[in-house]
Amino acid sequence: MPKDTLSLFLKQKNIAEVLKVLHLEQAVSRAKIAALTGVAPSTVSSIVDKLEKEQIVEYIEGSLAPSSIGRPPLLLRYNPTSFYVLGIEINLLGSQVMIVGIDGAVVLKREIIIKARDNPGNVLSHLADMAAQVIAESEIEQNRIIGIGVSFRGLIDRHSGRVQRSTSLPEWENINIVEGFKARFGLPVYAENNANAMVLGETRFGAGCGKKNVLGVIIEEGIGGGIIINGRLYLGMHSAAGELGHMSVASSGPICHCGNRGCLRTLASESAIETNAIRIMKTGVKTLLKSHPETERPAITAQDVVDASSRGDQVSREIILEAAGYLGTALVNLTNLLSPELIIFNYGTLTSYQPFTRRVTELISERSYSKEIGTPETAISLLGLDAVGVGAASVVMDRLLAAN
Ligand SMILES: [Zn+2]
CATH class of the missing domain: 1.10.10.10 (Winged helix-like DNA-binding domain superfamily/Winged helix DNA-binding domain)
Incomplete structure (x- = not known):
């Protein structure tokens, strides 16, 4: 056994x-x-x-x-075949269920698309069905699976597994994301914020291997952050640390979902890029950007802006560099505060576009207080699109094998 x-x-x-x-x-x-x-x-x-x-x-x-x-x-x-963990990522668009070896390798995974209006209870029971299916298909003996990690975009009560706040998936507030899996599989189940999971997974098995002080940055529709200090996830009071997307960077900036003004997500996320592109197009300026037919939402995607910028569109390039400027400023502040060795970006539309990350990296090396001594390296996630799922599995390994 x-x-x-x-x-x-x-x-x-x-x-x-x-x-x-x-x-x-x-x-x-x-x-x-x-x-x-x-x-x-x-x-x-x-x-x-x-x-x-x-x-x-x-x-x-x-x-x-x-x-x-x-x-x-x-x-x-x-021994990579000794134990396994189920990693589950709940996210808009791609939600994943994967079996991860104790060495961080993804053995098998399945993905489903969820939408903001989907009923959370239905999504959770569908994910549990997928988990059972993945276990069966992998032919891994059940007694080698030691736990389940569930990641979610938002603030989570790590003791109960209840979602406390999510600006992108408000329907999920007060939903418990661990109980159903516990009851069905009889395994320990741990919940974690997606950016925390990502930075932990990268530190154990990806771009941050061997590093002790690491920041993880996820840029997608919103912005998430995770902090590793002395090799361990830093959670702060109420496990609410790392909310990089709501760092206040422009006191009279746009209003954010959270109620504040000038949060980083309103200036440097994919949705901020989309909003800016639409606003600038309305001025009639000459650009390669074209809005999609009215039936499609959003009318412009961050990918469209990145593509136009790659084709030499100056307007798109400026939109992207402006966003990079805000993110760079936020990361200069975090570098001054925490002095990380490494900052890891998720493998996303903006973060895998070199001019964006290059500008952010330049700002960190030019403006950090410690620039004469050294500034953090930057890297793109090595675990790629699996980073959050592997991270959720790493949370379980950390809790079970390396609890303080
Ligand atoms: Zn905010």
């Missing part, structure tokens, strides 16, 4: 410490485990033997610096 074996191991303090280091470091030598846990090397060896016998961990060849002499050290990692 692999899952029960894991639960028994996690109840033993020294073994739990070793399992925690294996999750946080991904690949690590026995000597380093001893150094990081403070557990005696001989005890670490006997724990590792036990874990290897149960096929929970395996050895891999390490690598040596070119000048080093001798055999490369053997590194330990979780």
Whole structure:
């Protein structure tokens, strides 16, 4: 019974410490485990033997610096087929259900399109059906699945799993997004904000591997942010930290859904780009942008603006660079406040458009207070469109394997 074996191991303090280091470091030598846990090397060896016998961990060849002499050290990692987690992303447009290995690899996934007006109860039961289907198709034994992570765009009460606030999906406020999965699958289920999930997934398995202080930025219809400090997700009071989209960057800017003025999402999100493009087109200025027929909404998409800018349209380029200017300003402030090593952008329409991210990166290196000493690197998500789903699975791994 692999899952029960894991639960028994996690109840033993020294073994739990070793399992925690294996999750946080991904690949690590026995000597380093001893150094990081403070557990005696001989005890670490006997724990590792036990874990290897149960096929929970395996050895891999390490690598040596070119000048080093001798055999490369053997590194330990979780056996990728030992345990799995279900990662679920609830999002407008693409919602995903995926099975993720303990090594962060996506084994199998399914996607559905949801709309803002869809009934949340129906969407949740459909996602649960998809989860059951994905488990069956993967042919993974159920007792190797250790939990379910559910991510959502909005503020979530992490204890109850209830959505507290969502400007993009207001119908979901007060809906509990974990109970149904708990009842149906009998597994631990954890809920997390989508940007928090993304930055955690990237830090454990993607562009931020090995980094301790990382910011994650999601730009889509709105803007989300997630913060990793000293290798752990920073949540703040009420788990409400990281609401980058509602950072106030222009005191007399446009009114936001949240009620304030000049929030970053009103100036640098995909919907802000669309609003600006429509406003500028109405002035009659010469541009390659063309609005869609009246039946389609929105009349202009952020993708249209990016495409026109790529074809040399100056108006579109200015709209995009203006948005990059606001995002850059917000990230200069965050860099001054938190001094991250790395800022990771989601793989989105704007964030994968180089002139946009290049401008943001330039602003961070030109204007951060620490520019003489060094400024954070920037990167695009390595997990791509799977980042939030893998992140939701990482939340479960963090809670079960590496809880403080
Ligand atoms: Zn706002």
